[in-house]
Amino acid sequence: MPSSPTRTASASSPRTHAVFLALVAAVVALLLHSATLTAAAAATRGGSHPGVESVGQLLQQSPTVADVEVQPWSAAINASASGLVVSQVSFVIKSTQRSFQGFLGTVVNPAFFKYALPSVGCGHRVNTSVTAKQNNCLFATNAGFFDVNTGACIGNIVIDGKTVEAAVTARVNFGLQGQRSFITGYLDQSDVQSGKYNLTQLLTGAGWLVRDGKSYLDTSRYTESLDSNFVTEKAPRTSIGTFANGTMAIFVVDGEEDIGTGVDLYEFTEILLDLGLTNAINLDGGGSSAVFYNNTIIDRPTCNDTPVICERAVTSITCVLP
Numbered sequence: 001m002p003s004s005p006t007r008t009a010s011a012s013s014p015r016t017h018a019v020f021l022a023l024v025a026a027v028v029a030l031l032l033h034s035a036t037l038t039a040a041a042a043a044t045r046g047g048s049h050p051g052v053e054s055v056g057q058l059l060q061q062s063p064t065v066a067d068v069e070v071q072p073w074s075a076a077i078n079a080s081a082s083g084l085v086v087s088q089v090s091f092v093i094k095s096t097q098r099s100f101q102g103f104l105g106t107v108v109n110p111a112f113f114k115y116a117l118p119s120v121g122c123g124h125r126v127n128t129s130v131t132a133k134q135n136n137c138l139f140a141t142n143a144g145f146f147d148v149n150t151g152a153c154i155g156n157i158v159i160d161g162k163t164v165e166a167a168v169t170a171r172v173n174f175g176l177q178g179q180r181s182f183i184t185g186y187l188d189q190s191d192v193q194s195g196k197y198n199l200t201q202l203l204t205g206a207g208w209l210v211r212d213g214k215s216y217l218d219t220s221r222y223t224e225s226l227d228s229n230f231v232t233e234k235a236p237r238t239s240i241g242t243f244a245n246g247t248m249a250i251f252v253v254d255g256e257e258d259i260g261t262g263v264d265l266y267e268f269t270e271i272l273l274d275l276g277l278t279n280a281i282n283l284d285g286g287g288s289s290a291v292f293y294n295n296t297i298i299d300r301p302t303c304n305d306t307p308v309i310c311e312r313a314v315t316s317i318t319c320v321l322p
Contacts, residue, residue: 068185074246083108125313155204175202207282236289241280
């Protein structure tokens, strides 16, 4: 009995043509999705400095309910002095046995603390030392994130009770309240605009590192959609936070990105816990990190992420007044 003839579909058959078009559509959709993810990652990293100098606001959503820690200032405040102490700190990270150097500024009276911007405001980048001198700061560091191309500030900014920017952001904030207390955490845009928290100083960072005396990085990196490169890159870092006794801390670790010196955020968190901080957030870092004291830069900033010692032009700074 002869076998049944085999039917071979040609490219011109309607059925095959439909399958072919479906496959082409699927491939195009996959390519578009990949391109979107690549663009999103690039926007999140910001400019040519992956993850550290500028953290974009892509993938961020404003929290539906504020999630904050409020802590009173130290009871040992001298109303006429900041109680500022600046220390050079050398340390070995216990988990990795890597040695690093940093600078710690502690402030007993936060009434002498403020955030500051260049005289021309957001959208303009100026060296930390220049803005510090413009604002009569005794001690200062770089602070908030910014767009590396335009100089636009990223996140919330409140200075001396005036709201400079109120952003829709899921990133963590650190600031002062009028009732002599610190505030650390996540705030809705309306919380900043409404005056609900009586904010006198506020700035957005990227990464709530220490919360209530414990590491909070594993939670905050996902809450804030932090890029994995931003978390694990070895780089200079800057942070701000508090000790259990109500004293304020501003801390910078030196490093150089091109050779992988500096610390990742897990190491940075470990250092802050060893120093005894109760709450701390991560500020801009990398080549932006710089420490100003008594009219001079005292650390080794690497503005180009190379061995050359130089300040990078930034936007906001931390400032402790004399």
